[in-house]
Amino acid sequence: MFTNFVSAHQVSPADAMQLIDRAEGFKHGTPVPAHGPVYAANLFFENSTRTHTSFEMAERKLGLTVIPFDPSHSSVTKGETLEDTIKTLAAIGINIAVMRHPADAYYEPLLAASPTLAIVNAGDGAGQHPSQMMLDLMTIHEEFGGFTGLNIGIVGDLSHSRVAHSDAEMLTKLGANIFFSGPEKWFSPEYKQFGPYLPLAELVPKVDVLMLLRVQLERFNADESGAFSKESYHQKYGVTDALAQTMKSRAIIMHPAPVNRDVELASDLVEAPQSRIFMQMHNGVFMRMAMLEAVMHARRFGEVGAAAPAMSERR
Amino acid sequence: MFTNFVSAHQVSPADAMQLIDRAEGFKHGTPVPAHGPVYAANLFFENSTRTHTSFEMAERKLGLTVIPFDPSHSSVTKGETLEDTIKTLAAIGINIAVMRHPADAYYEPLLAASPTLAIVNAGDGAGQHPSQMMLDLMTIHEEFGGFTGLNIGIVGDLSHSRVAHSDAEMLTKLGANIFFSGPEKWFSPEYKQFGPYLPLAELVPKVDVLMLLRVQLERFNADESGAFSKESYHQKYGVTDALAQTMKSRAIIMHPAPVNRDVELASDLVEAPQSRIFMQMHNGVFMRMAMLEAVMHARRFGEVGAAAPAMSERR
Amino acid sequence: MFTNFVSAHQVSPADAMQLIDRAEGFKHGTPVPAHGPVYAANLFFENSTRTHTSFEMAERKLGLTVIPFDPSHSSVTKGETLEDTIKTLAAIGINIAVMRHPADAYYEPLLAASPTLAIVNAGDGAGQHPSQMMLDLMTIHEEFGGFTGLNIGIVGDLSHSRVAHSDAEMLTKLGANIFFSGPEKWFSPEYKQFGPYLPLAELVPKVDVLMLLRVQLERFNADESGAFSKESYHQKYGVTDALAQTMKSRAIIMHPAPVNRDVELASDLVEAPQSRIFMQMHNGVFMRMAMLEAVMHARRFGEVGAAAPAMSERR
Numbered sequence: 001m002f003t004n005f006v007s008a009h010q011v012s013p014a015d016a017m018q019l020i021d022r023a024e025g026f027k028h029g030t031p032v033p034a035h036g037p038v039y040a041a042n043l044f045f046e047n048s049t050r051t052h053t054s055f056e057m058a059e060r061k062l063g064l065t066v067i068p069f070d071p072s073h074s075s076v077t078k079g080e081t082l083e084d085t086i087k088t089l090a091a092i093g094i095n096i097a098v099m100r101h102p103a104d105a106y107y108e109p110l111l112a113a114s115p116t117l118a119i120v121n122a123g124d125g126a127g128q129h130p131s132q133m134m135l136d137l138m139t140i141h142e143e144f145g146g147f148t149g150l151n152i153g154i155v156g157d158l159s160h161s162r163v164a165h166s167d168a169e170m171l172t173k174l175g176a177n178i179f180f181s182g183p184e185k186w187f188s189p190e191y192k193q194f195g196p197y198l199p200l201a202e203l204v205p206k207v208d209v210l211m212l213l214r215v216q217l218e219r220f221n222a223d224e225s226g227a228f229s230k231e232s233y234h235q236k237y238g239v240t241d242a243l244a245q246t247m248k249s250r251a252i253i254m255h256p257a258p259v260n261r262d263v264e265l266a267s268d269l270v271e272a273p274q275s276r277i278f279m280q281m282h283n284g285v286f287m288r289m290a291m292l293e294a295v296m297h298a299r300r301f302g303e304v305g306a307a308a309p310a311m312s313e314r315r
Numbered sequence: 316m317f318t319n320f321v322s323a324h325q326v327s328p329a330d331a332m333q334l335i336d337r338a339e340g341f342k343h344g345t346p347v348p349a350h351g352p353v354y355a356a357n358l359f360f361e362n363s364t365r366t367h368t369s370f371e372m373a374e375r376k377l378g379l380t381v382i383p384f385d386p387s388h389s390s391v392t393k394g395e396t397l398e399d400t401i402k403t404l405a406a407i408g409i410n411i412a413v414m415r416h417p418a419d420a421y422y423e424p425l426l427a428a429s430p431t432l433a434i435v436n437a438g439d440g441a442g443q444h445p446s447q448m449m450l451d452l453m454t455i456h457e458e459f460g461g462f463t464g465l466n467i468g469i470v471g472d473l474s475h476s477r478v479a480h481s482d483a484e485m486l487t488k489l490g491a492n493i494f495f496s497g498p499e500k501w502f503s504p505e506y507k508q509f510g511p512y513l514p515l516a517e518l519v520p521k522v523d524v525l526m527l528l529r530v531q532l533e534r535f536n537a538d539e540s541g542a543f544s545k546e547s548y549h550q551k552y553g554v555t556d557a558l559a560q561t562m563k564s565r566a567i568i569m570h571p572a573p574v575n576r577d578v579e580l581a582s583d584l585v586e587a588p589q590s591r592i593f594m595q596m597h598n599g600v601f602m603r604m605a606m607l608e609a610v611m612h613a614r615r616f617g618e619v620g621a622a623a624p625a626m627s628e629r630r
Numbered sequence: 631m632f633t634n635f636v637s638a639h640q641v642s643p644a645d646a647m648q649l650i651d652r653a654e655g656f657k658h659g660t661p662v663p664a665h666g667p668v669y670a671a672n673l674f675f676e677n678s679t680r681t682h683t684s685f686e687m688a689e690r691k692l693g694l695t696v697i698p699f700d701p702s703h704s705s706v707t708k709g710e711t712l713e714d715t716i717k718t719l720a721a722i723g724i725n726i727a728v729m730r731h732p733a734d735a736y737y738e739p740l741l742a743a744s745p746t747l748a749i750v751n752a753g754d755g756a757g758q759h760p761s762q763m764m765l766d767l768m769t770i771h772e773e774f775g776g777f778t779g780l781n782i783g784i785v786g787d788l789s790h791s792r793v794a795h796s797d798a799e800m801l802t803k804l805g806a807n808i809f810f811s812g813p814e815k816w817f818s819p820e821y822k823q824f825g826p827y828l829p830l831a832e833l834v835p836k837v838d839v840l841m842l843l844r845v846q847l848e849r850f851n852a853d854e855s856g857a858f859s860k861e862s863y864h865q866k867y868g869v870t871d872a873l874a875q876t877m878k879s880r881a882i883i884m885h886p887a888p889v890n891r892d893v894e895l896a897s898d899l900v901e902a903p904q905s906r907i908f909m910q911m912h913n914g915v916f917m918r919m920a921m922l923e924a925v926m927h928a929r930r931f932g933e934v935g936a937a938a939p940a941m942s943e944r945r
Contacts, residue, residue, distance in 0.1 A: 037376075039372065039375075041368070044703065047703050047704060047705060047707045047708065048703070048704070048705060049699075049704040049705040049706070049710065049715060049718055049719075050705065050718055050722070052703070052704075053671070053697060053699065053718070053719065053722050053724075054722050056697045056698060057669065057697055057722050057723055057724075060669075060695050060697070061667075065375050067368060067371045067372055067375070068371060068383065068698065069364075069368065070385075070700075070703075072703075073359065073362050073363070073367070073385075073387075074362060074363070074364040074367075075362060075363060075364040075365065075573045076364070077362045078362065078573055079573075079575075080364065080573040081576075084572075084573060084574070084576075085364060087593060088364055088365055088368070088572070088573075088593075088596055089364075089368065090593075091593040091594070091596035091597045092365070092368050092369050092372050092596055092597070092599070092600055093372055093597070093600055094368075094372075257714075257718070258705045258708055258709075258710040258714060258718075259714070260709070261711075261714075278717060278718075278720075278721040279721070281718055281721035281722055282721045282722070282723070284722070285722055285723055352691075354687065354690075356683070380690050382683060382686045382687055382690070383686060383698065384679075384683065385700075388674065388677050388678070388682070388700075388702075389677060389678070389679040389682075390677060390678060390679040390680065390888045391679070392677045393677065393888055394888075394890070395679065395888040396891075399887075399888060399889070399891075400679060402908060403679055403680055403683070403887070403888075403908075403911055404679075404683065405908075406908040406909070406911035406912045407680070407683050407684050407687050407911055407912070407914070407915055408687055408912070408915055409683075409687075
């Protein structure tokens with residue numbers, strides 16, 4: 001029951017398959033069932049094009065009413081806590097808050113803040129990004145029809161990624177084999193349980209899915225960033241045109257984007273036939289529809305005859 | 316006739332009762348009558364979560380079309396006057412501009428700017444905040460069924476409040492008894508006509524409604540702010556847990572929010588059974604629906620057969 | 631076929647007449663034909679009240695679904711290129727991107743970026759501003775019923791204007807006579823093909839339409855700006871009350887706004903009977919409806935039975 005959707009840990013393999021099925025249905029034209037008014041707000045405390053726009057689109061396709069919220073013009077600037085902001089939105093009648101915030105697990109104290117408001121996590125610090133994980137699964141499923149026995153390579157900034165850990169964990173549960181590469185110092189111990197570290201030249205020819213991670217330049221501190229140039233990263237840890245030649249014939253390239261062109265990936269490969277990068281974005285809208293719908297169902301939002309969320313009265 | 320809704324001074328006791336009645340109706344499910352397209356824009360030149368989001372929600376529940384407007388991305392940044400901005404919005408077809416602005420009575424020169432556009436004031440400087448006053452009245456009415464003979468205590472930053480004066484004036488007209496407390500130097504002479512200043516320990520046990528005001532730390536100048544610490548303010552002028560024990564058994568706590576927790580009010584009292592703080596926010600949506608509808612009726616916006624707002628032609 | 635609408639050069643005289651006719655129809659109540667869902671986003675990388683708000687209004691009157699996009703909160707801040715932003719929006723399902731950007735011809739590399747997304751240019755650097763041109767034509771047509779033989783004076787900051795060149799070129803094609811004035815050093819050679827430079831006192835009594843241009847103070851560099859005061863500009867190159875007395879009796883004043891009052895134009899003339907400045911804004915909504923509709927038709931957006939924009943599949 002997705003009364004909130006905040007973490008990959010909530011998602012069982014059966015849940016994943018059901019959400020993928022529903023998202024693929026929406027993609028191929030399954031109409032959205034009619035429902036009563038449901039109010040959503042998108043609270044993005046970090047910049048985003050893809051995730052923010054994709055949720056906005058998914059909400060409208062689902063028939064939700066979206067109430068605008070701009071953190072930089074809100075009372076958060078007057079020192080209001082996130083918890084009070086959420087209680088305020090609940091009191092005003094918002095049903096679903098889609099949130100991105102730089103603090104890891106920012107959502108934990110919010111889950112108890114209001115019984116009438118659902119939180120959907122669109123990314124927390126270096127923590128979770130469940131909608132990205134789900135759209136990645138959908139894209140792989142669409143390509144290969146399943147996960148068992150697939151070889152998946154996850155390459156790049158593992159230590160800063162809110163996608164790598166979730167994807168590795170869920171894909172392992174679904175029967176895939178995981179391999180990691182990128183700068184070895186970013187291969188932290190937590191990843192060992194899911195699969196081995198391989199040199200990139202060894203990983204690339206082996207995998208069916210080459211999942212690249214964004215090098216989050218903006219999170220490097222000054223010292224670290226001095227150690228890399230874009231060119232040297234690309235040669236050592238990026239997928240060059242030459243390296244891409246060694247891929248299996250049906251293997252695909254994925255990336256959560258925005259891509260640092262010619263850093264993680266040679267620029268012309270972004271639109272190459274084996275790239276699914278823009279397809280991931282396309283699928284994201286339908287997956288977010290499925291996720292939001294799951295929350296609506298769990299909460300009975302918009303149901304005729306469902307108890308309207310009500311403020312508790314004292315007497 | 317609310318052709319604009321800018322000030323508490325416009326509101327007679329009969330108007331207030333009618334608006335409360337309509338807002339309570341919306342709260343309990345009175346459907347919104349069908350109407351033709353009406354266009355609203357929200358111009359918030361000061362940050363806000365509650366008021367801004369509440370108006371956005373009220374507009375959508377009323378079936379208005381909301382055109383986004385962000386002052387920081389507007390031509391105001393090129394030196395355009397507020398008057399020319401309003402004339403522009405009117406020319407483009409906006410019917411209702413909901414505005415918050417730091418200048419006292421910013422709306423005065425705007426009322427004549429366009430005959431086709433209504434102004435709804437969502438707060439001007441240290442002046443008026445009529446929708447806050449109206450939702451306060453609604454919350455008190457809902458609790459006690461009337462106003463006559465109620466004892467109301469208004470406590471805190473009286474000199475910077477755009478709510479205190481309006482609430483005191485209207486509640487007096489409606490038959491309530493008003494008492495003030497907080498730092499005595501903020502009890503300016505204008506308040507004496509409505510009621511006496513009392514020490515807080517004397518006021519709290521006496522009142523049915525304890526209306527606290529936000530200490531607007533952001534408006535203090537450096538000198539004044541140095542004179543207060545949060546702790547010392549809370550001990551001298553805030554409602555502590557101990558003080559709250561002296562309240563009447565059916566008395567309620569109100570606050571326009573955002574609350575400075577442990578300054579005006581002990582943090583755990585914000586959600587205590589006697590608090591109506593989140594209920595005020597909840598009621599605000601329905602009251603703003605009633606206010607916007609009153610403006611629509613006065614202007615005949617959205618009426619079938621009503622003269623469409625038209626640009627005047629020269630010949 | 632307006633598969634994109636980026637430049638005045640695309641618009642033939644026959645196109646112009648057809649768009650004017652459609653816009654005038656919308657203004658006088660022609661209903662918008664029903665259509666399937668079409669998704670628009672407005673990407674304003676420069677501040678704007680009029681153009682941005684006008685497009686937002688036009689989109690809603692046309693029944694488009696508008697997905698919010700704020701460049702300052704987007705991944706553009708993480709270094710994403712405009713081209714990748716457009717590809718992203720296309721992948722997410724946006725059909726029409728209305729854009730304003732400070733770079734001249736920013737749209738050129740974007741036209742090939744996605745086969746499923748239309749670009750509507752709302753102003754590029756000192757380049758094109760086709761919707762302003764079209765609403766100017768509509769306003770003149772509405773006043774005089776045609777263009778042949780009309781005398782049109784274009785006055786002011788010719789070198790920085792994205793309107794002057796387009797208007798002069800199109801009005802010439804439509805049979806009008808063009809005259810220029812303002813600081814003579816801004817009368818660059820490209821304008822000579824359309825008409826002569828005249829001293830302002832000679833131009834004003836001669837014209838049917840006095841089109842003033844905004845002095846774009848914000849684009850002056852420090853040196854240039856030091857050379858002008860508002861007062862001296864107004865006396866030398868602005869339309870003073872005295873000068874306006876010399877206009878023909880049926881002549882009109884136009885200005886794309888925002889007006890620098892008492893610089894290009896005496897303040898009281900902005901609302902004078904001969905001014906069409908607010909009528910231009912009013913007409914702009916209907917013209918933008920006609921332009922967006924032309925793009926929808928060219929692309930078959932929203933048509934029942936039209937091929938849905940689809941992501942290309944690899945196999």
